[in-house]
Amino acid sequence: MKNPPSLDSLIAALKVLPGVGPKSAQRMAFHLLQRDKAGAERLARALDRALTNLTHCERCNTFSETPVCNLCADASRRQDLLCVVEMPADLLMLEQAHCHDGLYFVLMGRISPLDGVGPRDVALEKLFHRALDGVVEEVIVATNFTAEGEATAHVVTELLKNRGLKLTRIARGMPVGGELEYVDPGTLAQAMFERRKL
Amino acid sequence: MKNPPSLDSLIAALKVLPGVGPKSAQRMAFHLLQRDKAGAERLARALDRALTNLTHCERCNTFSETPVCNLCADASRRQDLLCVVEMPADLLMLEQAHCHDGLYFVLMGRISPLDGVGPRDVALEKLFHRALDGVVEEVIVATNFTAEGEATAHVVTELLKNRGLKLTRIARGMPVGGELEYVDPGTLAQAMFERRKL
Numbered sequence: 001m002k003n004p005p006s007l008d009s010l011i012a013a014l015k016v017l018p019g020v021g022p023k024s025a026q027r028m029a030f031h032l033l034q035r036d037k038a039g040a041e042r043l044a045r046a047l048d049r050a051l052t053n054l055t056h057c058e059r060c061n062t063f064s065e066t067p068v069c070n071l072c073a074d075a076s077r078r079q080d081l082l083c084v085v086e087m088p089a090d091l092l093m094l095e096q097a098h099c100h101d102g103l104y105f106v107l108m109g110r111i112s113p114l115d116g117v118g119p120r121d122v123a124l125e126k127l128f129h130r131a132l133d134g135v136v137e138e139v140i141v142a143t144n145f146t147a148e149g150e151a152t153a154h155v156v157t158e159l160l161k162n163r164g165l166k167l168t169r170i171a172r173g174m175p176v177g178g179e180l181e182y183v184d185p186g187t188l189a190q191a192m193f194e195r196r197k198l
Numbered sequence: 199m200k201n202p203p204s205l206d207s208l209i210a211a212l213k214v215l216p217g218v219g220p221k222s223a224q225r226m227a228f229h230l231l232q233r234d235k236a237g238a239e240r241l242a243r244a245l246d247r248a249l250t251n252l253t254h255c256e257r258c259n260t261f262s263e264t265p266v267c268n269l270c271a272d273a274s275r276r277q278d279l280l281c282v283v284e285m286p287a288d289l290l291m292l293e294q295a296h297c298h299d300g301l302y303f304v305l306m307g308r309i310s311p312l313d314g315v316g317p318r319d320v321a322l323e324k325l326f327h328r329a330l331d332g333v334v335e336e337v338i339v340a341t342n343f344t345a346e347g348e349a350t351a352h353v354v355t356e357l358l359k360n361r362g363l364k365l366t367r368i369a370r371g372m373p374v375g376g377e378l379e380y381v382d383p384g385t386l387a388q389a390m391f392e393r394r395k396l
Contacts, residue, residue, distance in 0.1 A: 002290075003261065003286065003290070004251070004252060004261055004262055004263040004267075005263070006244070006247045006248045006250075006251040006252055006263060007248060007252060007261050007286075009244045009247060009248070010244040010245060010247070010248040012244070013237070013240045013241040013243075013244035013245075014215075014241065014244075016230070016234050016237030016238070016240065016241060017212075017215075017226045017229070017230070017241075018225060018226060018229045019222065019225075024217065026287055027216060027217075028215045028216060029248070030285060030286065030287070030306075031215070031216045032214070032215070032245070032248075033248060033249075033252060033261065034306050034307065036214050037249060039211070039214030040214070040245050040248075040249055041245070041249060042211045042214065043211040043212065043214060043215075043241075043242075043245060044241075044242045044245040044246050044249075045211075046204070046207045046208040046210070046211035046212075047208060047211075047230070047238050047239070047241060047242040047245075048242050049204045049207060049208070050204045050205060050207070050208040050227070050230075050231060050238075051231075051235060051238055051239060051242075052204075053202070053204040054202060054204055054205060054231055063201065063202055063205050063231065064202055065202040065203070065204060069202075087228060088201065088205075088228065089224055089228070092200075092201070108228075108232050109232065
C-alpha cells in the first residue's frame with residue numbers, strides 16, 4: 001500500500017523548501033489538497049510567475065522585474081555611498097529604518113563553509129565591479145553579526161581594501177532601549193570595547 | 199521601497215502552507231529563487247498534477263487517482279472489518295505495522311472546535327453509509343489519542359452505535375519497549391486502568 005504517485009510527487013516536491021522534512025511535507029500536501037485547493041493553485045501560479053519575471057538587478061543584484069531595480073534607478077539617492085547586505089530582507093529593514101540614503105549591493109547569501117556556501121556562491125565579483133565604478137566612495141559593510149556574516153564581512157573587506165575606497169562596518173553595541181542587566185555579555189563587552197568619546 | 203510584485207505574490211502564496219509565517223515564507227521564496235529554481239519548477243508542476251489527478255476514493259475517502267483506491271479494490275482483504283482513521287498517514291502506518299487485514303475509512307481530519315473544524319468538516323456522513331453497507335460487521339476506531347482524536351472517536355461512536363455493528367477502539371497502554379520509569383504518568387495510569395487478564 002502506497003500513496004498515489006501524484007501525491008508522492010507533491011510531497012517530494014515540497015521537501016525542496018528549507019526546513020521542511022518528510023513529515024512536514026506530508027502535512028503540507030494533505031492541508032493543500034484537503035483544506036486549501038485554491039491556495040495550492042495560487043502557489044503554483046505564483047511560482048511560475050516569479051520564475052518567469054524575476055531577475056537580478058544589474059547594479060545591486062537584488063531581485064527585480066526590471067534590468068535595474070527602482071531603488072538603483074532613483075537619482076535622488078546618494079551615488080557615492082554603497083551599503084553591502086546579505087539578503088533583500090536586510091535591505092528592506094534598512095529602508096524601514098530610514099538610516100541610509102545611498103545605494104545598496106545585495107550579496108544574495110553569506111559565506112558559510114558548513115553549509116557548502118563558499119566565496120564563489122555570493123556575488124563578490126559583481127560587487128567588485130560595482131564598488132569600483134569610480135562613483136562610489138564609501139562601502140558600508142552591513143552583513144549580519146553572526147559567524148557567517150562576520151566571515152562574509154572579512155572577505156568583502158579583503159576584496160575591496162587598498163582600492164581608494166573608504167570601507168566601514170555598521171556599529172555593534174547595545175540595542176536602543178536595551179538594559180545592561182538583560183543584554184547578553186558578548187554584546188555588552190563589544191559595547192564597552194567600541195565606546196566612543198562624548 | 200518594496201519587493202517586486204511577483205516576489206511579494208510568491209511570499210504571500212507560500213503562507214498558505216501550515217506552520218509557515220511571513221518570515222519563513224520570505225526565506226523559502228529566497229531559497230527557491232536563489233538556490234533551487236529547478237525545485238520551484240518541480241513544485242509548481244507537482245501542485246498542478248496533484249490538483250488535477252487526485253480525488254477521494256468512493257469507498258474509503260482517502261486520496262486516490264482512481265474512483266476506488268487499490269486497497270478498497272483488493273478482494274483478498276477482509277470486507278467485514280472497517281478501521282476508521284483520521285488521515286492517510288495513519289492508514290500507511292497501520293499498513294506498515296501489518297496488523298490489520300480489513301479495510302479502512304479515512305475521515306480526512308479530526309474534530310477540533312478550537313481550529314474551527316466541526317463534525318461537518320470530517321467525512322461522517324460518508325462513513326455512516328460506508329459502515330452500514332450490510333457487509334461491515336466491526337468498526338475499529340483508530341483515531342489518535344489526543345483531545346481532538348478522542349472527541350472524534352466519541353462522535354464516530356455516537357454515530358454508529360445501536361446499528362448492529364460491533365464498535366471497538368484500539369488499545370491504550372505502554373508502548374512496546376517502554377520502560378515504566380520513563381513513560382509519562384498519564385500513559386502509565388491508562389495502562390494500569392486498562393490492564394487485562396493473563
